Amino acid sequence: MAGPSETGVDARRSAPAAQRNREAIAREVLKLAPERGRALEIASGSGEHIVRFAALMPGLDWHPTDPDPGQRASIAAWTEAEGLTNIAPPRPVDVSNPGWAEQEPPTDLVVLVNLLHLVTDAAAWSAIDGIAAALAPGGTAVIYGPFLRDGETTSEGDAAFHRSLRERDPRIGYKDVIDVVARAVAAGLCHVETVRMPANNLLLAFAKD
Amino acid sequence: MPRPDRFIAAAVLALSASPALAQSQLDRLEVLDERMNGVIFAALEAQIPALSGYxxxxxxxxxxxxSGTCLLQxxxxxxxxxxxxxxxxNYETTVAEATAAPGDLGGIRLNPPDxxxxxEFQEAYAECGMLEWLSNRLAESGALAIILESSQ
Structure with missing residues (x-):
């Protein structure tokens, strides 16, 4: 895809939340990531996270994905603008389709940022099952986002956002953290740690034996 | 998590309205689901020993x-x-395999029928409240606090 320098059109998108949280997430991912290997990001969105990850972890080959063509254009534009050579062209992977991971090569690191609350329970479990299937033995999965804790949101802002999601579609909204952990364990992953992050978010880390 | 009333309403009627859906099938699902979740919880406890008892x-x-009736319906x-x-x-096969290797689940997958x-099966499973029930039980258990305490 042509970048801004060739077309004069800058496809880069920017999400305020991504700008706010990407440094904190990148620092935690850096602690957990292998030095080398294949890294897959699910639902890369604007691409602002993966360009930071790729710059901070240059030994990994990063593979962005997003079902939205506009987001994929943004990812490609960010990659070119940042001059990063360790990011593959973005692919249209939709993790709500069960079996989505069957086409993925064994992967050493999977990162999923701010997706689970935006999809149905079934899509969330499909994402987690696929992460477990995509990971190579010894691989690590990182899941970041807002979660319910014992069925409750943890701030007024989270409550309002969760409510707005439910009003848009009663099947989506925040997932309970313990459900996510249990589902990941059922999918064959081992819980490594749960890190408290800014803005009441959590970062869940899992490993595949 | 709110449970869609349409599924539950159908479930309440299901056993009487559907003679084909036998009570024995619901009993089998109950036993299998309890065993399946037991294996998952055992794996969770093995990974986070502090969860023991919670x-x-x-x-x-x-x-x-x-919820089970709703799912079968x-x-x-x-x-x-x-x-x-x-x-x-399919469920019996999955549970038998998981029970045989509780320390190495390798991914429990419940395959829907042809x-x-x-x-579609996952949607029905969620919308019938199978997940919500487990969430509520976990929320009441105090397990979350243990998981968060086991963190950084």
Whole structure:
């Protein structure tokens, strides 16, 4: 895809939340990531996270994905603008389709940022099952986002956002953290740690034996 | 998590309205689901030993029997009585494999019967409240606090 320098059109998108949280997430991912290997990001969105990850972890080959063509254009534009050579062209992977991971090569690191609350329970479990299937033995999965804790949101802002999601579609909204952990364990992953992050978010880390 | 009333309303009527959906099938689902979740909880406890003693009871109550009925009814509506039998057979295989290797789950997957896509089955599973019930039990158990305490 042509970048801004060739077309004069800058496809880069920017999400305020991504700008706010990407440094904190990148620092935690850096602690957990292998030095080398294949890294897959699910639902890369604007691409602002993966360009930071790729710059901070240059030994990994990063593979962005997003079902939205506009987001994929943004990812490609960010990659070119940042001059990063360790990011593959973005692919249209939709993790709500069960079996989505069957086409993925064994992967050493999977990162999923701010997706689970935006999809149905079934899509969330499909994402987690696929992460477990995509990971190579010894691989690590990182899941970041807002979660319910014992069925409750943890701030007024989270409550309002969760409510707005439910009003848009009663099947989506925040997932309970313990459900996510249990589902990941059922999918064959081992819980490594749960890190408290800014803005009441959590970062869940899992490993595949 | 709110449970869609349409599924539950269908579930309440299911046993009386559907002679094909036998009580024995619901009983089998109950036993299998309890065993399946027991294996998952055992794996969770093995990974986080501090959870020992905090995991909730997995025994089905009336709410869960309604959810189970709803699920079987959804499967029957789409695949017929043979589909329900196939689902239970698939479930028995999955549970047997998981029970045989509780320390190495390797990914528990409950396969839907022929004629029902995995995504459709997962939607029915969630919308019938099978997940919500477990969430509520976990929320009451105190397990979350243990998981957060085991973190950084």
């Amino acid at each position: 995991m909730p009871s997995l025994d089905w109550d009336d709410t869960m029997r309604q 959804a499967v029957e509506a789409q695949t017929g009585t043979d589909g329900v039998e196939q689902l239970l057979a 004629g029902m896509a995995t995504s």
